[in-house]
Amino acid sequence: MEAAFSIATPAQPSKLRPVARPPAEAKAPRPVPMRKAASVLVVSGLGALRRRQPLRPRRSAEPSAAEPTQDEVDLLQQVLPEVKELVVLQKTSKAVIQKLAESMVAVTAAAGDTVVRQGDIDDTMHVVADGDIIVQRKASEDEAPLERPASRGAYFGAECLLGNTPHKTSVVAKSDCRLFRLDRGVFDGIILAQTEEEDEDSEDEDEEDEDDTGETCSPADLVDIFIVSDSTGESASASVKTAMQQFNYCYGSTCGTSRTTVYRFLRTEDEAQKIVDAAAERNALLVYTVMQPNLHDALNAACAKRGVESCDLWEPLLKSLETRLGATRSGRAGRRQAVGEEYMRIVKAIEYTRKVDDGVLPNIWKECDIMLIGPSRAGKTPLSFYLAQRGYKVANYPLVPDEEPPKELFEIDQDKCFALSIKAEKLQSIRSARMKQFNRTNTEYANLSNIKKEVNWIKTFYMRRGPKWPVIDTTDAGVVETAARIMEILDRRKGDTLAAAYESPFE
Secondary structure, eight states, rough: OOOOOOOOSSSOOOOOEEOOOGGOOOOOOOOOHHHHHEEEHHHSSOOOOOOOOOOOSSSOOEEEOOOOOOOHHHHHHHHHHOOOTOHHHHHSSHHHHHHHHOEEEEEHHHHHHHETTOOBBSSEEEEEEEEEEEEEEOOOSSSOEEEEETTTOOOOGGGGGGSBOOOEEEEESOEEEEEEEEHHHHHHHHHHHHHHHHHHHHHHHHHHHHHHOOSSOOOSEEEEEEEHHHHOOHHHHHHHHHGGGTTTTTTTTSSOEEEEEEEOOOOOHHHHHHHHHHHHHHTOOOEEEESSHHHHHHHHHHHHTTTEEEEEEEEHHHHHHHHTTTTOOOOOOOOOOOOSHHHHHHHHHHHHHHHHHGOOGGGGGGSSSSEEEEEEESSHHHHHHHHHHTTTTTEEEEOOOTTOOOTTTSOOOOOGGGEOOOOHHHHHHHHHHHHHHHHHOOOOOOHHHHHHHHHHHHHHHHHHHTTOOOEOOOSSOOOOHHHHHHHHHHTTTTOTTTTOOOOOOEE
């Protein structure tokens, strides 16, 4: 973030050495009418657009080919939304942020070079990708002289993208540095072109709304779903829950709600008839996984007689397996889980995860498959145990601002590390609810102002101490969704879907 300082020695002329992408990659931004530009900049908080002079030619030589690495693109995508001077970046989409990051030009500076000088009028912003800098501000009537070091993830010159605004600080390279430069022309082109596309999309949607003569889905007060099983009903419940996610845009919002009723351990044909009768009265969809032949046939007959819509989840699969295996199904409900190699692996994973929960026993962290890092109450423990039930040994460490983590965190394989982030407002609500359980309401732990500072500190920590860690936002994500993202990352590191396939032991 922007820092401001001053030193006694005079600044030297800029000696930045650009390193840019090949000409084929250097696409000029799509031109946008100035009428659009003015309205967009005012609304986004960038200030009124003034008539600008043509951009000055770059002082540097022709760039040589050099593309940002994926780690550098990830870094830029983390930094750009945090630039407080550019409000528009805090409200724009991830796709636009990525486009800006990929459009930034790599430059290098040798130790002692002056990157920018306070008071110069420029049209660029820089982000430090590697190396150390000194950011300086000279004394003035309004501000005292300051000097502070900065490193990876620091940015400067954001105010220069807003117009003919001079640099607030001077920046000198303390060591050899690699930085990324964002030019005002590129910035304007991408931001304004994106806004024009959104305006066009909005106009198209308005036209579609005017042309629509029907609804996208049929309103309903309540949709009942009956789930029936002669075992635990877990597989049927999970299948229905997963399928219902395809209709989140409808049910539970504008088109009514759905309700599931689970009937477990079906034992008699009389029970089957009563369930079907109840389904008929409530006009319910009946979904079932019943293995016992007599109960299966009783359900089918009762549904046909009462006109109840039903779905047999397992029948198509069982028929295909009978054909493929050349055998007949047993017809028995469920089966006890065999105590085999896979079972014992899960037990050991759960035991390990319990033992190292909440940052304890760092001496055995090297045994973990996954290390979760994040603030207190960001969901590390439930996520850890969910992953453990899938056979992963999971350790987790709660970050505390200005507290140095154990050295073991950086000694383990960094590919095992996953950083969790969460919005301050969400974290505050979770912590407040936690404090109410202990009859405490006024605590620094749940203070929003303190939490915002903590969240910002953690973002900086991730950029500087864990630049290779994937950062996963848990603000609006459940345990299952977050775990799925982690497992997807682990699988993708093996290659494509085929390379990431899991082959079970022989059964």
